[in-house]
Amino acid sequence: MHHTTRRTIRLPLTAGVATVMLGLLGACSSGTADGTETSGTDATYTWWDPYPQHEDSSDWAGRVQACGEEAGVTIERTAYDTTALTNQALLAAQEGTSPDVILLDNPAVSTLADTGMLTTVDELGLDTSAVDENLLAAGVVGGDAYGIPIGANTLALYYNKAVLDAAGVDPATVTDWDALTAALEKVTGAGKKGITFAAIGTEEGSFQFLPWFWGAGADLRELDSPEALAAVELWKGWLDKGYAPNSVISNSQNTTWEEFLTGEYAFAENGTWQVNSAAEAGFETGIIQIPAQDGGGAPAPTGGEFIVAPVQEDAARYEVTRQIVECMTTPEGFVETASTFAYYVPPTAEGQEALLAENPDLEPWVAAVQDAKGRTSDDLGTDYPVISEALWTAVQNALSGAATPQEALETAQADAAAATS
Secondary structure, eight states: OOOOOOOOOOOOOOHHHHHHHHHHGGGOOOSSTTSOOOOTTOSEEEEEESOTTSOTTSHHHHHHHHHHHHTTSEEEEEEOOHHHHHHHHHHHHHHTOOOSEEEEEGGGHHHHHHTTOBOOHHHHTOOOTTBOHHHHGGGEETTEEOOEESOBBOEEEEEEHHHHHHHTOOGGGOOSHHHHHHHHHHHHHTTSEEEEOOOOSSHHHHHHHHHHHHHTTOOTTOTTSHHHHHHHHHHHHHHHHTSSOGGGGTOOHHHHHHHHTTTOEEEEEEEGGGHHHHHTSSSOEEEEOOBOTTSSBOOOBOBOEEEEOBOOSOGGGHHHHHHHHHHHTSHHHHHHHHHHHSSOBOSBHHHHHHHHHHOGGGHHHHHHHHHOBOTTTTTTGGGHHHHHHHHHHHHHHHHHTSSOHHHHHHHHHHHHHHHHO
């Protein structure tokens, strides 16, 4: 077992982060319930996750406790919403009160790793060789992996079978952008609505645009490339022709889904988390991968959490932490997480095969996850948030007509380059 040594944690506070943290000071968590300092022999280990909707009596909470029991300890679980969790983790690291384990939204892993507050998987003695490289990459910074995905969700295109049948469209033929646009033309010509998606000016907007951006071969370091322009012009062309509604400019993923549930749309871009809702939609639905420009499945961004281990003053704690993490990341553990949440695809081939044996209808989602890509991959790390904001702003400006697609992307590239240089 390779124990990590104590490292210096650097936490430069921007004005925005400092403001958020000051607001959280009164809610600061300590290493144990009574605020005393923990040690390697303590029978209580602390766990933070972003699932406040799952109470102590839930299947998820029981699963967490079971991993503690297997390691011979009690887990004290605290749940925050996603944004508060990241801020609270940074604050706890600054104060030396980090929990033993955090389940963290994957784009935030690089933010925490950049401060020096996380152990690497090698330092903790974890084997990640079976984890799909495209999923593990979201937690890699400077060549080191700082956590393990407990599963992944991503985006695809849901379709309304009745709408497509009435327009004479076979969803199996929608394999590239031209075929999709031709399908939208047929659907709107038959008096129905084409496609809805979320282009809102937030991270959700970037999340939904990235499959088209990456599907054209574009790179997040070059927002004004010809490939990026093709993706923006695709969306803009759909709005101009009435294939997509103007509401997409302000749509969140939830409002997009509400539009699809009206039964009027042929397609909706949305995620794995809507599988159960789609099954109860009142009309027959199906799923296809988002097509790349010239065919095949486009890389869609991965959602989902990583399990990470913050640096501890007492290195004796790491052995039990490793056992807890391993319990959550066995092939059986991955499938159990997928079954508990209903929308996570295991991040290993073995886990995916086991999931499909139980739920063969999830095959399109497994394929989408296999083609997916982390938003902070390509070693973007903490540069990703500012690049993403420049990108969603460009999409907003292009779709609203505030700028041409080319002008919007040139401004985005200039802004991103200035912010990351």
